[in-house]
Amino acid sequence: MNIGAHYNYWVAIFLMMTGFYVVITHGNLIKKLIGLNLFTTSVFILYISLAKVKGGTAPIIAPGIEVYSNPLPHVLILTAIVVGVATTAVGLALVLLIYDRYGTIEEDEIRLKDDSL
Amino acid sequence: MNHLAAIQVIIPLLCAPLCMLLRWRTGAWLIATLATWATFGVSLVLARTVILNGAITYDMGGWPAPWGISYHVDILSAFVVLIVSGVAALTLAFAYKSVQREIRPESLRAFYALLLICLAGLLGIALTGDAFNIYVFLEISSLSAYALIGMGQRRRALRAAFQYLIMGTIGATFILIGIGLLYSLTGTLNIQDLASRVEMIPTSTYGNHTLITAFAFLTVGLSLKLALFPLHLWLPNAYTYAPSVVTIFLAATATKVAVYMLLRFSFCILGQRFVFEQLTLGNILLLPSLAAILVASLVAIFQYDIKRMLAYSSIAQIGYMTLGISLNSHAGLSAGILHMFNHALMKGALFMVMGAVAYRTGSVYLSDFRGLGRRMPWTMAAFVFGGLSLMGVPLTAGFISKWILLQATLEAGWWPVTAIILLGSLLAVIYIWRVVETAYFNPRHEIEHGTEEAPLSMLLPMWVLIGANIYFGIDTSIPLHMAERAATILMSGGTL
Amino acid sequence: MELIIDITLLTFLGLTALAINRIDKLFCIIMLSGIYSLLCASLFVSMDAVDVAFTEAAVGTGIATVLLLSTIGATDTQQRSAPQRPLFALLVVCATGAILVYGTMDMPAFGDPDAPIHHHVAPRYLEMSQQEVGSDNIVTSILSSYRGFDTLGETVVIFTAGLSVVGLIGFRGMQKFGDRQRAAGITQDDMGKHLVLRIVIKMFIPLILLFALYVQFHGDFGPGGGFQAGVIFASGFIFYTLMFGLDAAMRVVSPRTLSYIAALGVLTYGGVGITTLLMGGNFLDYNVLRPDPLQGQHLGIFLIELGVGTTVFSIMVLIFFAFSSRKGLRQ
Structure with missing residues (x-):
């Protein structure tokens, strides 16, 4: 167990948790979504870190190259990135409509408006 | 014949874009209905094939596992697919008038297309034999569900959808982390391959840290998705404010598929011994399950919005399913799996009643039910039968799964748990009775204008489900057989 | 050299993430989240994931930022509320992070060519994909x-x-x-x-x-x-x-x-x-x-x-x- 071997994972974990913190503490809906983005993007770093092989290159076959990084996590994360942006788009569409019908995008103000009815 | 597993998902997946290509709005409904009935037909044949000939493996793209994605359909998958596609077919039959009333005409096509995509996502989760493919289809079904919920008429639907989007995405990301950790240990994503390689992982005295963490993240992520108490907070709002048809479909299917994922990950990948003996999943699930049964049932009693009441009741019913799993016995597992089926039947029917009442009166507050016993006799009779099934009265489907669950708890010698199950049923009697009393024994207001019976297109699917509730309460051999065989497969680690 | 680039990028990522948490002007946050994506993309390049980097740059820095900007254009540009229950959240987050760090203990070291993921499924892709599928990438x-x-x-x-x-x-x-x-x-x-x-x-x-x-x-x-x-x-x-x-x-x-x-x-x-x-x-x-x-x-x-x-x-x-x-x- 040495520190040098895992620092990449740990930084990724720190980033994930920052994103997670932003999602759960902030009441602004747009900021929540950005936090969610931060969270998922940092998970991508974890996956891509898994794929790296020391001394390897990008997995595009070229003459004279022996060691390639693992391409499978790359493929998975390509899919996950798309899922992420799709979620963001749906979330933002909801935010737009919430603003239309509540006049605010702060969670506590929205709750107040619902409860006062 | 051998392409059935693929066709099952492809039909709804590709009929969704077809819906968008039409200019004719009724056409979208027609395509969606035909697609769901075709899907249901395929699922019947698939279930038959699996029962008779055992599990089916289908390699997508012709690439053998673990290099490609392969579908692996065993009896548990076939059972879940049967539930999901059956409910979808009936929901679409029910949908026409209700959707016309509740959804803006310009959004109709997108609505039906999203419903089909959600169906395809749920089916894909149940059929696939690839861990990452589960994540992809989970997101397909969730993303469409967020939008469908947000299309509810009241503005609170938007808030509910957004809340669900946040919680659901956190859950899915946890699952993604769990899958990533499993992958880092084994180098594979195929479920069967994962299982055999997880077994070979060298463990120290405390077990493998990474494996334990993967288990923790998968369990928390899935608990969020299946609304296990206390991670259920998204569910009541989502079910209450979603359009009626969406509530029917999601309440009867989505949480079941999440339970299925929990079963698949804990029994077929991590292994029963590891999960139950080393990590005591049984104890982890037991307390939330019991709390769900008691607290959610209690909260349901105090609800005035009946859709919300039924939503809380769903949380309690999910408690019964996870309780069955936590028993870690063949009988408990069978009860949990069978309850997935029976709960789909009764909640499908009850939420259809809500859809019909909302169609006629505009809302489903308790006060709206006054005098409905006389004005909508068929609808309210369906509510009574569905309610009886929910309580677990003999000769209804709900009785069978609760009875087996009771037996399983007695077998394990868990007396207090038995008592809590009975108490939960008693609480169900109370909250169902409130509605029945209002409908039959409270005279209607004089000012209220008359309400007629719901249209036939709504009554028919509703009564098909009620019929199923009664039929499977008397002759339960088919679902019980499937549930028991599924439990056997799970207890043996999914290898049969 | 690679190590230095790596550490620099990771440090910047951490700073950007913290800044996103602190700032309450939505416009700044969106710009920062675009920068975050760009840094991620650079990191992906340094870890040989060129396709992922390409996509992250196009999506995270491009599309997501544009969508976020058009949303604040139509709604609000300022966060008004203070963080809710920050202590509780911090507890949850720290616990989750601690479990994850615990989980990395038995993970193969970063860049280790002997890790299981490089030896089970991936080799076939590396060795056979050109004969089987025919694409260089x-x-x-x-x-x-x-x-x-x-x-x-x-x-x-x-x-x-x-x-x-x-x-x-x-x-x-x-x-x-x-x-x-x-x-x-x-x-x-x-x-x-x-x-x-x-x-x-x-x-x-x-x-x-x-x-x-x-x-x-x-x-x-x-x-x-x-x-x-x-x-x-x-x-x-x-x-x-x-x-x-x-x-x-x-x-x-x-x-x-x-x-x-x-x-x-x-x-x-x-x-x-x-x-x-x-x-x-x-x-x-x-x-x-x-x-x-x-x-x-x-x-x-x-x-x-x-x-x-x-x-x-x-x-x-x-x-x-x-x-x-x-x-x-x-x-």
């Missing part, structure tokens, strides 16, 4: 052939996002925007008045579209493919919209047409699968498309990438249209 081979079904799912996810936006906001809302603009006598956005911008963008748009086509058809050999191409092509359109106004852009291609193109894209992908079924193969087994399996693979990949590209392009533009039409509602 292994990521493309896996994405479109070995795990082509995932990619179909991915395309459906994008399509779902488009449908959701259409279902929630609606075409009519988008088209009304044009009417309102005409009624108000607005023919173009403010940006259209800047001569330099106008000319530069006019020069850039064809280049962007050309580049998109290059990325689309060059995915076999280098990084790129249908998804990235679709995003870049869409960004060309978004540029045009920013310059000449939504109304003009919608006259080039209406939201409804976009939804048709998207549906056709998904159907192209699915259609390839159905064709392979009918020709006697498994779903998405491109080998059967042509007598020579390699040619079959080539044709299959070409067609599905086309499907992905068109779907992604049309949905991205559609979502952008939907979002920017809300801005008009506020004015």
